[in-house]
Amino acid sequence: MKNLSVHNGFDEFIQSNPDAVTARDDADFFLTLIWFNNLAKTASPEHHHERIYSVKKSTNGSSSYTICPMWANYSTMFGWPVRHLCSMTNFYTSLFRPFAAGESREVIPDIPDLIAAMTATTSDWDTIHFHPMDTSDPCFETIQSALDHAGIAIQTYFCFGNWYLNVNDRSFDDYFIALPSKLKNTIARKTKQLQKQHRLTLKIIQSEDELSAALNVYEQVYQASWKTAEGFPEFISGLVTSCARQGWLRLGIAYIDEQAVAAQIWIVHHRKASIYKLAYDKHYAQFSIGSILTAHVMQHVIDIDQVDEVDYLTGDDPYKKDWMSDRRERWGIMAFNLRTIVGVIAAIKHLGGRFAQSKIKRIRQIVQSGN
Known part of the structure; x- marks a missing residue:
């Protein structure tokens, strides 16, 4: 049995579905209730309001969910009020799609229902926006198909490159041997230099007690x-x-003579390590302390956590290629409601003159109807 619902925030969703909190989470960290709940509570852009679309499936007394967290936002374009519905994402986000909570990992069959709920009332939204998404994930094509079925114009666009490492059951030593010679030599030389002239300490904090x-x-x-x-x-x-x-x-934290000089936030979830934040004291750049710390945490996630993948997340920074083995891309889907004049104008703005010529008759109909 399926039950589709829309909630005005995670607090409301969890209150209605308390078992979702303890349900088995999705494979990717950025597709979990924990990620989205923190994002909504601490990094919600001004004038954005939560809209949580979900499909609840009940089988043999247990429930599973497909959840699509969105933000509603209202702005203006050429003096017209514009109603946006966008994925709950911002510059902290590296991946988005509807995600699963519960034993069932199937989200594809529920996407048409979610899109139908978003587009059920013609006047609710002028634009709908999903990003950043993995084009190889079936969700990407399914969302486009569902929007097209609803009569929504679509534009896809490139967001950013994403470098990642397939560990392929290697040890850290095997992985390290395959790194570019310049990177290997720099790490070895600078580590030896620091250990000879200073006190180098590398730590990895995992528990809340030390946090x-x-x-x-x-x-x-x-x-x-x-x-x-x-x-x-x-x-x-x-x-x-x-x-x-x-x-x-x-x-990960690196100390030189008890002075903290580099720190990195990595997240390990379902045998995947995500390198989330990197920083080092610019006064210690000559020691390549960031690379030394990266190698240390990399050894931990490969040999101790035994991850299958390490993900450098967002961007094509040149140094990422040295550490990673493969590159993929993240894309977005911009959708325009052709049943509202603002939606048509936005579509013309993004899709160009040929699209405008094909929609002149529709624009006149909308203006005459006052919609």
Whole structure:
């Protein structure tokens, strides 16, 4: 039996479905209730409101869910009010799709129901936006098909490259041997130099008991780095705390003579390690301390956690190619409601003149009807 619902936030969703909290989570960390709940509570853009679309499936007394967290946002375009529905994502996000909670991992059959709920009322939304998505995931094509079936115009676009490592059952030593010679030699030479002239200490924090002090150290390193301040100051602390509670956190810290000089946030979930945040004190750049720490945490996730994949997440930064084995892409889907004048105007703006010519008759009908 299926039950489709829409809730105005995770608190409301969880109150109605308390078993979803303890249900088996999805394969990817960025597709879990823990990720989305922290994002919604600590990094919600101004004037964005939660809309949680879900399909509940009950079989033999147990429930499974397909959940699609979205944000509703209202703006203006050329003086017209615009109603946006967008995936619950921002610059902290590396992957999005409807996700599973429960024993059933099947989300594809539920996507048409979710899209139908989003497009059921013609006047609700002018645009619908999903990003960033894996084009090789069947969800990408299924969402496009469901939107097309609903009479929604679609544009797909490139978001960013994503470098990752297939471990292929190798040990860290086997992996390290295959790295570029320049990177291997730099790590070996700089490590030897530090151990000879200074006291080098490398730690990996995993438990919540150690987290408070370690988070303060991370913040100190981050502030001494080249990076700009966080857009949402509470997001990182919420992320690492929730991950530590689940046993997913690997917070690496490097010290030189008891001074913290580099820190990295890695997340290990379902045999996949995600390299989430990297920072080092810019005054210690000559020691290549970031690379030394990366190698240390990499050894841990390969040999101790025995992950199948290491993911460098967002972007085509040149250094990522040295550490990773493969590249894939993340794309977005922008959808335009052709039953509203603002939706048609947005479609023309994004899809161009040929599309506009094909829709002139439809625009006139909308204007005349006052829709």
